[in-house]
Amino acid sequence: MxxxxxxxxxLIFTVCILNVGQAYASSYNVSLLDDKIIEIESPQYGSNMRIMVEKDSDVYYYSLKNANEHIPVQLGAGTYIVKILQNVEGNKYKVIEKSNLNINNDNLDVFLSSxxxxxxxxxxxxxxxxxxxxxxxxxxxxxxxxxxxxxxxxxxxxxxxxxxxxxxxxxxxxxxxxxxxxxxxxxxxxxxxxxxxxxxxxxxxxxxxxxxxxxxxxxxxxxxxxxxxxxxxxxxxxxxxxxxxxxxxxxxxxxxxxxx
CATH class of the missing domain: 3.10.620.30 (C8orf32 fold)
Known part of the structure; x- marks a missing residue:
């Protein structure tokens, strides 16, 4: 009714990951704030860019539309793999930056975060x-x-x-x-x-x-x-x-x- x-x-975002490039690796700053937010400072952003976060078997995609993005650490303690993706064509993306972040504690405050x-x-x-x-x-x-x-x-x-x-x-x-x-x-x-x-x-x-x-x-x-x-x-x-x-x-x- x-x-x-x-x-x-x-719109469920799906991608085909091609290769890892290092052209922009020194320009991106990926850091952890208070064990609840991943902060990404980006010299390159827009509709052709994405953020990919992996932890164990979980994979999440986020938009990269601003020079500074805050991504939640909602999957609990462990190692988060953060990749910056750039569109090549269609649903094909290449990895231009990769960082590993270790989260030591499950932080419920992530569900208060902005x-x-x-x-x-x-x-x-x-x-x-x-x-x-x-x-x-x-x-x-x-x-x-x-x-x-x-x-x-x-x-x-x-x-x-x-x-x-x-x-x-x-x-x-x-x-x-x-x-x-x-x-x-x-x-x-x-x-x-x-x-x-x-x-x-x-x-x-x-x-x-x-x-x-x-x-x-x-x-x-x-x-x-x-x-x-x-x-x-x-x-x-x-x-x-x-x-x-x-x-x-x-x-x-x-x-x-x-x-x-």
Missing amino acids: YKKRFVGFV SQPVYWNEVKSVIELGNEIVKDSSSELGKVEAIYNYVVENIKYDNYKMSVIPDDYVPDLGKILQDKKGICYDYSALFAGLLRSQGIYTKLVKGYKNDIEEYHAWNEVLLDDKWVIIDTTYDAALFRGNRNLSMIKSSSEYNKIREY
């Missing part, structure tokens, strides 16, 4: 709005419910955006608030940013929901030492259809592929 409203972030794809600390409107929404809430659950209600009731789904979005897209929380619309990736990034601004541990999650065909995005929030699933995109559609809402979802309805 609501499937069209639930179209998710369907890092891709949840850049919130740089957006004054997100912090101000978060403070305003929770000003009358005395408990952590109350704050989550207040922010959930704001996002569900005020952000509309943008079907056109879904049809034109590039595969290096990163949510701009300030623009989402300004436009009051977005796709599921935007809903989940905004919800995470607002909660993180209030010191509430929140994940942005990608994967599949049992009644949605397309790739989807939602959130997990740490409440009473338990991660619970909240899907503001889904509930925004139910809200506009005058359907009953239940903020916390059943894990049996979701299949997580990635988390940030």
